[in-house]
Every structure is written in structure tokens, then in C-alpha cells.
Amino acid sequence: MTLGLRESRTRERRQRRGRLLKWLFLLGCIAAGGVALYQSGASLAQGQIRQLQAETSKLSNAVAEEERRNLDLMASAEQAKLDAQEWQRRYERDVPKGPTQQLYALITQQLAAGVAVDRLSFLINAAGTGQSCENAPTTKRFLVKTLIAGETDYTVSSVTFADNAITIVGEGEPAINAANQPEAWFDPAKPVTVHFSRLGGETSKATAKLPLHHSVVLGDHEYRFTVTAGNSRGFVNVTADRCTFP
Known part of the structure; x- marks a missing residue:
């Protein structure tokens, strides 16, 4: 057990x-x-x-x-x-600004028109000499030519100064009417080209919007021109003053 x-x-x-x-x-x-x-x-x-x-x-x-x-x-x-x-x-x-800008534009314009640099330099230097002007400006008017105006009477499309020694003619762009068609007269709001021909064949030109300023030396005198829009359609006024040069 x-x-x-x-x-x-x-x-x-x-x-x-x-x-x-x-x-x-x-x-x-x-x-x-x-x-x-x-x-x-x-x-x-x-x-x-x-x-x-x-x-x-x-x-x-x-x-x-x-x-x-x-x-x-x-x-x-x-x-x-x-x-x-x-x-x-x-x-x-x-x-350039102000008067300097205006002078620069004028010089550029003259260079573009073919004026020689030495001539511009001479004129600028001559401006510093004591010049006397007659201050008896003469104003004439002529008809500005356009491409569509056709032949124009030479007696109304040009003017002369300095006893016919300087002849001035010009052309511009035709004005556009309301129907967008060109007219026979120039548009005074657009640039014009004015030719200044001296007796003997030498010519200078200026292109700008009006008023246009240009000077021509003839002998011992400088003729200063200002071209403005005329009161009659298609015409411009040319005002000239004669100064001693230089």
C-alpha cells in the first residue's frame, strides 16, 4: 500500500x-x-x-x-x-533739354540734309561774334507743291530774296479729306521740305514741321528765314531778315 x-x-x-x-x-x-x-x-x-x-x-x-x-x-x-x-x-x-535740345535737333536736321560739318562749325562759331541785323524783316508767300498738284505757275510756287540771288521753293505731303482722298494742297501739320537756291546753283534745304527756320550766307551777309503756314490754303509765308556775317 x-x-x-x-x-x-x-x-x-x-x-x-x-x-x-x-x-x-x-x-x-x-x-x-x-x-x-x-x-x-x-x-x-x-x-x-x-x-x-x-x-x-x-x-x-x-x-x-x-x-x-x-x-x-x-x-x-x-x-x-x-x-x-x-x-x-x-x-x-x-x-539735351530746352534750347539745347532745339539746337541739337536743328544741327541733326542740317547734317541729314547734307550740310558739311565744317560749315556748321563755322556758322556756330560765327554766331559768337557781334552780329548786327537790320531788324526790317520782309515777308513773302509761295504755294507749296505736292505730288498730285501737277504743274504750278512758277511765279506763285517760288519766291526770291536778296535781289533775286536766293530762290525758295518747297514741297509737302497732300492733305487728306474726309473721304480719305488726297487734296491738291499740302498738309501744314506735316513736315515740309524747303529748298534755298543761291545764284550760281548752290542749294541747301531744310525739312521740318512748320514753323521752319533756316539761314543762308551770301557774301558778307546772312539771311535768316522763317517759314510759317499761310492764311490761304496751300501757301506758306517766308519772312527774311538780313544780318552781317560773320
Whole structure:
């Protein structure tokens, strides 16, 4: 009886020990799995951290590059502003204004008309000498020719001054009527070309909107002409004054 009881207790202890070993094994498996999962998660987290760090570095570089570009643009804008101010100063300093602008336009016009530079220089220098004018201007009128006016009586399409030593003729653009058709008379609002012919064949010309100013040197006198629109349609008035030269 005692032997059976002892065997029963021994068997029960073995069973408890077996169940304990099973639990320990199961707990070991669970612990090993947890460790493996932790290591896997940690590795994944480190990979994500490295990826985020790389993206952060990339974004930081992009921001730095954008800031550099903005600084370059600001520097370029500031330089452009300084350049514009410099050009404005040069324009205000170098571009003629007022009477100087009018004189520059007149010189340009005479050069375009073929007047020699040395002649213009001589006339400009001569203007500084004491000149006296008669201050007794004479006014005449003539008919301005146009391309569609046809032949015109020479006595009304030209005038002479200085005892017929200077002959003046001119042409202009036809006026346009309400039907958009050209008329036989010139348009006084548009530029005209006036020819000044000296006795012997030498001719100078001037082209400008009216009033037009021009001078002709004849011997020891300078004839100063002003051409304005006439009161009669198609005509201009020419006023001349004689001055000593030089």
C-alpha cells in the first residue's frame, strides 16, 4: 500500500515537473519571439529614421539652395536698380533739354540734309561774334507743291530774296479729306521740305514741321528765314531778315 502511494506521488511530481518544463519552454519561445520582434522593429525603426534623416538633409539643402537663389535675385534686383539710377543720371546729364535740345535737333536736321560739318562749325562759331541785323524783316508767300498738284505757275510756287540771288521753293505731303482722298494742297501739320537756291546753283534745304527756320550766307551777309503756314490754303509765308556775317 505504501509502495503504491509512493509511486503515485512520484508520478504526480513527474507530471508537475513536465508541465513546468512545458511552461518554461513556452515562456522561452514567447521571450525569444518578443526579442526577435523587438530587434526587427528596432531595425525597421532605424531604417525609417535614416530615411527621415536623409529626407531632412535633402530638404535642408533645398531650403539652403532656395535661400541662396533668393539672395542672388535680391542682389541682382539691387544691381538693376543701381544701373537704372545710373542710366537716369546719364540721361539727365547727357540728353539735351530746352534750347539745347532745339539746337541739337536743328544741327541733326542740317547734317541729314547734307550740310558739311565744317560749315556748321563755322556758322556756330560765327554766331559768337557781334552780329548786327537790320531788324526790317520782309515777308513773302509761295504755294507749296505736292505730288498730285501737277504743274504750278512758277511765279506763285517760288519766291526770291536778296535781289533775286536766293530762290525758295518747297514741297509737302497732300492733305487728306474726309473721304480719305488726297487734296491738291499740302498738309501744314506735316513736315515740309524747303529748298534755298543761291545764284550760281548752290542749294541747301531744310525739312521740318512748320514753323521752319533756316539761314543762308551770301557774301558778307546772312539771311535768316522763317517759314510759317499761310492764311490761304496751300501757301506758306517766308519772312527774311538780313544780318552781317560773320
